[in-house]
Amino acid sequence: MRHAPELDQATLAALIALVRKHTGIDMGERKRNLLERRLRPRMDALALPGFRDYLDRVEQDRDEVPHFIDLVTTNDTLFFRTPQVWAYLEQEFLPSWWTGHQGKRLEIWSAAAASGEELYSMAMLCEEFLAAHPGFRYRIVGTDISRQMLELARKGCYAGRSIERLRETHPARLANYFRPSPHGCVQVSDALRRNVELRSHNLLHVLRPAQQFDLILLRNVLIYFDLAHQHTVLEQVRHSMASHSVMIIGESESISRLDTAYALHRPMIYHVKASSPCTP
Numbered sequence: 001m002r003h004a005p006e007l008d009q010a011t012l013a014a015l016i017a018l019v020r021k022h023t024g025i026d027m028g029e030r031k032r033n034l035l036e037r038r039l040r041p042r043m044d045a046l047a048l049p050g051f052r053d054y055l056d057r058v059e060q061d062r063d064e065v066p067h068f069i070d071l072v073t074t075n076d077t078l079f080f081r082t083p084q085v086w087a088y089l090e091q092e093f094l095p096s097w098w099t100g101h102q103g104k105r106l107e108i109w110s111a112a113a114a115s116g117e118e119l120y121s122m123a124m125l126c127e128e129f130l131a132a133h134p135g136f137r138y139r140i141v142g143t144d145i146s147r148q149m150l151e152l153a154r155k156g157c158y159a160g161r162s163i164e165r166l167r168e169t170h171p172a173r174l175a176n177y178f179r180p181s182p183h184g185c186v187q188v189s190d191a192l193r194r195n196v197e198l199r200s201h202n203l204l205h206v207l208r209p210a211q212q213f214d215l216i217l218l219r220n221v222l223i224y225f226d227l228a229h230q231h232t233v234l235e236q237v238r239h240s241m242a243s244h245s246v247m248i249i250g251e252s253e254s255i256s257r258l259d260t261a262y263a264l265h266r267p268m269i270y271h272v273k274a275s276s277p278c279t280p
Contacts, residue, residue: 007036011051015039018058019072022065023145024204024233026226027072038071070148077114077220079166080121082251085219085268089122093246094129097214098136100244106138109213109240111203112221113142116153116188117162122217123192124173141213143201150198156188157181203233212242219268220250227258234260241272 007015012032019027027035036051043054058068080086097106106126110119119142126138144150158178163186166174178186201207203221216237222230238261241247247262247270249255255262255270262270 007032007051011055014055015051018055018068022069023073023202024229025073025224026229035072042067042071066147070146073146077117078162079117080170081118082268085248086121086125088269090125093215094125098129098133101214102135106136106215107211107213108138108140108215109207109217110140110142111216111218111237113144113153113198114146114149116142116156117158118217118219119153119196120156120188120192123196124177126195127177127191138195140196142196142198143207145200145202147200150200153198156193157183157185158188159185203236204229206236206239211240212245213240214242214245216241216245216247218247218249220253222249222253222255230255231258231260234258234262238272243272243274245272246270
């Protein structure tokens with residue numbers, strides 16, 4: 001099929017506004033080439049001649065919105081990304097939580113789970129902690145706005161850069177928690193999947209059903225929002241935190257410019273301020 005004409009300025013502005021409306025992501029005009037590259041195959045599949053035609057389709061057909069969201073969201077993740085975060089979780093957070101909460105289940109929210117590498121990394125730590133602490137229980141809720149990414153996380157079948165990096169940095173964990181798949185990838189074990197629940201969720205809204213998590217991983221997602229939407233996301237996430245909860249953000253992110261309910265514990269790691277009650 002003949003390629004659609006280039007994206008004109010007015011349609012680009014309308015598409016950027018549509019991305020913001022449905023995801024809160026601040027894309028900006030610098031993302032013109034990215035939008036063109038990602039949207040053209042979908043336009044070809046729908047036999048639409050131009051970007052304005054696709055824009056109209058998304059605005060008029062609610063069934064097209066999830067496809068649009070899948071196309072415009074960026075999902076780049078690895079197993080055990082940012083080693084100091086995982087060292088803190090393994091060596092400090094888990095032992096401390098266990099000391100103060102024996103008999104309870106550790107509740108974890110991977111709030112931008114993408115294709116699942118983060119939540120399965122956390123599951124590996126929890127399984128290893130369980131082996132050393134009988135009676136330990138945990139559940140990981142993984143959410144993402146992209147249906148496509150959630151489906152990849154559900155399959156739990158990985159290949160390419162993600163697995164090569166894991167093979168280089170954590171070969172024992174790769175051997176313990178993955179098995180070869182006939183589909184040309186490696187499959188996460190049932191031990192990792194059995195305590196994982198995956199849901200579709202837009203971070204601009206409160207997570208439902210309501211609950212409070214002990215640990216929230218909100219990593220490498222705030223960077224895609226402008227300050228106003230970052231504040232909204234942080235306010236909504238606060239509804240899911242108890243007074244003892246910990247929230248972790250990405251290494252390239254900062255919330256210091258925002259007036260929030262969070263107090264910095266150490267780089268990337270936050271607690272709820274003692275004077276910040278929250279009613280869902």
